[in-house]
Amino acid sequence: MKDEDFARNAFRHAMESSFAGEPTGLPSLDDIAARARRGNRTRQGVYAASAVALAGVVTAGVVAGPSALGLGSGSPDSSTAGQAGDTTPAGTGTPPDKAKVATACPTPPQIDWAAIISQQVAGIRVTPVSKGSAPDQNNCYLMPDGSMNIEVLYDTGNPTGLIQIDVNTGGSKNTRGSASASKTPNASKEASLRALKLTLASEQATAKSSDDTAAQKQALKSQLATEKPTGAATNSPANTAVKTPEPTPTCTGAKETQVICTVDVGKGGYVGMSATLTRTTPTPLFVEIVGSTSAPATPGQRAPLTSAQLSAIAQAVAAHF
Amino acid sequence: MNAEDEADFRSFAASRMRDLRRTAYLLCGDWHHADDVTQTVLTKLYTNWNKVQERGRVDSYVRTMLVRATFERRRRFWWRRELGSAQPPETPAEVDNHVEDRLVLLEALGKMPPRQRAVLVLRFWEDLDVAETAATLGCSEGTVKSQTARGLTNLRALLTDSHLMEGRSS
Numbered sequence: 001m002k003d004e005d006f007a008r009n010a011f012r013h014a015m016e017s018s019f020a021g022e023p024t025g026l027p028s029l030d031d032i033a034a035r036a037r038r039g040n041r042t043r044q045g046v047y048a049a050s051a052v053a054l055a056g057v058v059t060a061g062v063v064a065g066p067s068a069l070g071l072g073s074g075s076p077d078s079s080t081a082g083q084a085g086d087t088t089p090a091g092t093g094t095p096p097d098k099a100k101v102a103t104a105c106p107t108p109p110q111i112d113w114a115a116i117i118s119q120q121v122a123g124i125r126v127t128p129v130s131k132g133s134a135p136d137q138n139n140c141y142l143m144p145d146g147s148m149n150i151e152v153l154y155d156t157g158n159p160t161g162l163i164q165i166d167v168n169t170g171g172s173k174n175t176r177g178s179a180s181a182s183k184t185p186n187a188s189k190e191a192s193l194r195a196l197k198l199t200l201a202s203e204q205a206t207a208k209s210s211d212d213t214a215a216q217k218q219a220l221k222s223q224l225a226t227e228k229p230t231g232a233a234t235n236s237p238a239n240t241a242v243k244t245p246e247p248t249p250t251c252t253g254a255k256e257t258q259v260i261c262t263v264d265v266g267k268g269g270y271v272g273m274s275a276t277l278t279r280t281t282p283t284p285l286f287v288e289i290v291g292s293t294s295a296p297a298t299p300g301q302r303a304p305l306t307s308a309q310l311s312a313i314a315q316a317v318a319a320h321f
Numbered sequence: 322m323n324a325e326d327e328a329d330f331r332s333f334a335a336s337r338m339r340d341l342r343r344t345a346y347l348l349c350g351d352w353h354h355a356d357d358v359t360q361t362v363l364t365k366l367y368t369n370w371n372k373v374q375e376r377g378r379v380d381s382y383v384r385t386m387l388v389r390a391t392f393e394r395r396r397r398f399w400w401r402r403e404l405g406s407a408q409p410p411e412t413p414a415e416v417d418n419h420v421e422d423r424l425v426l427l428e429a430l431g432k433m434p435p436r437q438r439a440v441l442v443l444r445f446w447e448d449l450d451v452a453e454t455a456a457t458l459g460c461s462e463g464t465v466k467s468q469t470a471r472g473l474t475n476l477r478a479l480l481t482d483s484h485l486m487e488g489r490s491s
Contacts (some may be wrong), residue, residue, distance in 0.1 A: 004473065035364050
C-alpha cells in the first residue's frame with residue numbers, strides 16, 4: 001500500500017468515528033462577531049489617537065524644525081548667515097548685523113594703510129584704532145553678494161581726530177558705491193553722520209575732561225539725536241522745521257570710469273570732510289575716506305584734513321585694487 | 322460590515338466551523354485549543370471579510386490563518402498558554418474503537434515536528450495538493466514534498482503496531 005493511501009485512510013478511519021470528546025457545541029457566531037467589532041473599535045481608536053499624536057509631532061516639527069536646524073524662520077529678525085539679505089525687506093527694516101551676514105576674509109589684502117595716509121598728508125602721524133567687532137586685524141569682511149569690504153580707523157592725533165577708510169570691491173553689485181555716487185542728499189547725510197560718530201568716538205577715546213570738550217560732546221550727542229530720525233521720517237513737519245540745507249558734493253572724473261566726490265560734512269564744533277571714489281573698471285570699487293576733528297585747528301596745531309588730501313588718499317587706496 | 326456581508330459571513334462560518342475545528346484539532350491535538358484557534362481565525366475573518374470575499378479565496382485564506390494560528394500558539398511561552406483544568410470534565414464512555422484509533426493517530430502526529438504534522442494534515446485530511454499546501458504554509462513545493470515523504474515514513478513507522486495498521490491489513 002502506498003504511503004499516501006495509508007495516511008489518507010488512517011486519517012479518515014480515525015476521524016470518522018463518533019468524535020467522542022469533541023465539544024458538542026460550536027463557538028457562537030454572535031460572540032465572534034461581537035468580539036471582532038469590539039476589536040475593530042479598539043483598533044480604530046488607537047489609530048485615531050496615533051494619528052492625532054503624529055499630526056501634532058509633524059506640525060511641531062514643521063514649525064520648529066527649520067529654526068532648530070539653524071535654517072532660519074519666516075521672521076526677518078531671526079535670519080542667519082546668507083539669508084538676511086533675502087528676508088529683510090529693502091528700506092523697511094533695520095539693516096542686518098554685519099557679523100551675521102558677513103564673514104571674515106580668509107586672506108585679507110596686506111596694505112600699509114598708515115603709510116598711504118602719511119604719504120598723502122605731510123607730517124601726520126596716525127595710530128590704528130581697534131574696532132571691537134572686527135573679525136581680524138585688517139577689518140576685512142566677505143559680504144553675501146561676493147564683495148569684499150574693508151574698514152580701517154586711524155587716530156590722527158593733534159588735534160584730536162579720526163580718519164576712516166572704507167573699501168568695497170568686487171561682487172556682483174556695488175550697492176554702497178552706487179548709493180553714494182548718486183549725489184543725493186542722503187549720501188552726504190550718511191557721510192555727515194559717520195563723521196559725527198567718528199568725532200564722538202575720538203573724544204571718548206582721548207577722554208579729555210576740559211569743560212570745552214564736555215560741552216562739545218554734549219553738542220555732538222544732541223546733533224546725533226537730531227540727525228538720526230531724519231533718515232526714517234524726513235517728511236514729518238518737526239524734522240522739516242529744523243532741517244538744514246545739505247552740503248553739495250563736488251565731483252570730478254567721468255561717470256563711466258571713475259568719479260571722486262568730496263563733501264564738507266562739518267557741523268557745529270567739529271570739522272569733517274568726506275571723499276568718495278567710485279570706479280567701474282577694471283574692478284568695481286568704492287572707496288570712502290572720512291576725516292574729522294573735534295575743533296578747528298588752533299595756532300600750533302596741524303590743519304584739518306582737506307578735500308584734496310582725502311581725494312589723494314582715496315586714489316592711493318584705489319591703486320591697490 | 323453591512324447586513325448582506327454579515328449574512329454571508331455567518332453562512333460561511335456555520336458551514337465550515339466544524340471542519341475548521343477538526344483540522345485545528347489534528348494540528349494541535351486538543352479540542353479546547355482547537356476551539357480557541359477556530360474562534361480566533363473566524364474573528365480575524367470577520368474583520369477582513371470584505372477583502373477576502375473580493376479575492377474569492379476564502380477557504381485557502383482561512384486555512385492559512387488556521388495553520389499560522391496553531392503554530393503561533395505553540396510558539397507562546399508556557400506561562401502564556403492557557404492551563405487546563407485540574408479536574409477535566411466528565412466525558413461519556415467510549416462507544417467504539419475509532420476513539421482509540423484517533424488517540425493513536427494524535428499520539429503519532431504529536432511526535433512529529435509541527436510543520437511536518439501540518440503537511441500531513443493538509444495533504445491527507447484536507448486533501449490539498451502540493452501547490453495548495455505550499456501556499457498555505459508559505460513554503461516551496463519542494464519543501465512540501467520532502468516534508469510529506471518524511472512525515473509518511475514516520476507515520477507508518479509509528480502506526481505499524483497500532484489498531485489502524487491492523488485494520489488496514491485486514
